[in-house]
Amino acid sequence: MHRLLARQIKRHLGDPAELPAALATFIAAVDDAYDNADADRLLIERSLDLMSKELTEANDGLRKELAEHRRIEQVLQKKQEEQHILIRKLEDVHSQLLQSEKMASIGQLAAGVAHEINNPIGYVYSNLGTLEKYVQDTFGMLELYEQAEGALTDPAVLARLQTAKHKLDLAFLKTDLRALMDESKDGITRVKNIVQNLKDFSHADSADEWRYADLHRGLDSTLSIVNNEIKYKAEVVKQYGELPQVECLASQLNQVFMNLLVNAAHAIEEHGTITLRTGREGDEVWVEIADTGHGIAPEHLQKIFDPFFTTKPVGKGTGLGLSLSYGIVQEHHGRIEVQSEASKGTAFRVWLPIVQPPATNGQVP
Numbered sequence: 001m002h003r004l005l006a007r008q009i010k011r012h013l014g015d016p017a018e019l020p021a022a023l024a025t026f027i028a029a030v031d032d033a034y035d036n037a038d039a040d041r042l043l044i045e046r047s048l049d050l051m052s053k054e055l056t057e058a059n060d061g062l063r064k065e066l067a068e069h070r071r072i073e074q075v076l077q078k079k080q081e082e083q084h085i086l087i088r089k090l091e092d093v094h095s096q097l098l099q100s101e102k103m104a105s106i107g108q109l110a111a112g113v114a115h116e117i118n119n120p121i122g123y124v125y126s127n128l129g130t131l132e133k134y135v136q137d138t139f140g141m142l143e144l145y146e147q148a149e150g151a152l153t154d155p156a157v158l159a160r161l162q163t164a165k166h167k168l169d170l171a172f173l174k175t176d177l178r179a180l181m182d183e184s185k186d187g188i189t190r191v192k193n194i195v196q197n198l199k200d201f202s203h204a205d206s207a208d209e210w211r212y213a214d215l216h217r218g219l220d221s222t223l224s225i226v227n228n229e230i231k232y233k234a235e236v237v238k239q240y241g242e243l244p245q246v247e248c249l250a251s252q253l254n255q256v257f258m259n260l261l262v263n264a265a266h267a268i269e270e271h272g273t274i275t276l277r278t279g280r281e282g283d284e285v286w287v288e289i290a291d292t293g294h295g296i297a298p299e300h301l302q303k304i305f306d307p308f309f310t311t312k313p314v315g316k317g318t319g320l321g322l323s324l325s326y327g328i329v330q331e332h333h334g335r336i337e338v339q340s341e342a343s344k345g346t347a348f349r350v351w352l353p354i355v356q357p358p359a360t361n362g363q364v365p
């Protein structure tokens with residue numbers, strides 16, 4: 001008999017063995033019903049179990065799918081970020097190219113002008129030399145005539161001579177002519193130097209190729225190019241050390257020097273000093289351009305080499321100077337160091353290897 005039925009009969013009706021026989025069929029039927037209910041419950045429990053297992057599996061599947069979705073989404077997001085970075089890099093490269101094209105065309109223009117001026121300056125310079133000699137000869141001759149004056153007997157001729165001499169102010173003319181010649185020679189020499197500097201700056205005489213160059217010469221020619229921008233702002237002090245010739249793309253390094261010099265001048269508000277220092281340490285050389293300007297704010301220090309980062313007013317700076325310089329120095333396997341203190345000044349130090357590593361040696365990138 002079903003245990004539950006047996007317990008209930010015992011509790012409510014007493015010992016089952018003592019029950020009237022008439023109840024036996026009834027009790028057997030109830031017993032069957034109890035057994036059937038048990039079987040049904042078991043069945044339901046089992047199917048519930050089964051369903052729960054299926055649901056758990058389905059749930060697991062969904063969870064896995066969700067995780068996969070999330071993973072794919074993250075991968076896509078990363079790809080998108082990479083694309084954004086790539087696009088930004090492309091934009092940077094594009095603008096750097098534009099800037100260096102601009103610089104190259106300035107260089108070409110400078111080279112063209114220098115070339116055109118070179119010839120006339122050449123003959124004016126040489127003619128001035130000849131002219132000076134002729135003037136000296138003429139003065140010598142005049143002196144001889146003056147000495148011969150005493151031998152003149154005709155008073156009318158003598159009087160005419162005295163009047164002409166007085167009118168001409170021959171004594172003044174003699175000294176002034178010499179001064180004029182000296183000034184003209186000085187002027188022409190300066191023009192010649194400017195032309196030479198323009199040629200050096202643009203390296204008009206050589207293609208843009210890796211070769212050994214004198215960095216002091218590059219610095220000096222660049223300085224004379226930007227002198228207009230600097231001379232009212234700062235006194236330039238040169239503290240050059242001993243430098244060997246350095247393997248480089250000289251005209252590109254001149255662009256770096258130019259950017260640093262102009263930045264230094266811009267940083268000086270009233271009047272200050274720009275100091276150019278150079279030196280050598282082992283296999284490297286360094287060129288430092290230091291100013292007594294307003295300095296760089298610490299929060300800007302990380303950004304100054306970013307393309308388009310500028311603190312200058314719209315139209316004054318493009319923010320490309322330093323990023324371009326950074327690229328050029330990297331191409332030379334060098335580095336740029338910055339030290340800046342607010343309202344004290346800034347020093348940019350360009351480090352360059354004296355000899356390029358073998359991979360780029362002698363190659364135009």
Ligand SMILES: Nc1ncnc2c1ncn2[C@@H]1O[C@H](COP(=O)(O)OP(=O)(O)OP(=O)(O)O)[C@@H](O)[C@H]1O
Nearest residue numbers: 263264267295304310311317318319320321322346
């Ligand atoms: N010597 C310096 N002193 C103080 N700040 C400087 C100096 N050099 C650079 N900076 C800061 O770095 C910024 C970026 O310089 P960068 O040469 O790249 O661009 P720019 O001078 O602003 O513009 P561009 O050179 O294109 O005309 C400047 O705007 C300035 O804030």
Ligand SMILES: [Mg+2]
Nearest residue numbers: 259263321322
């Ligand atoms: Mg600049």
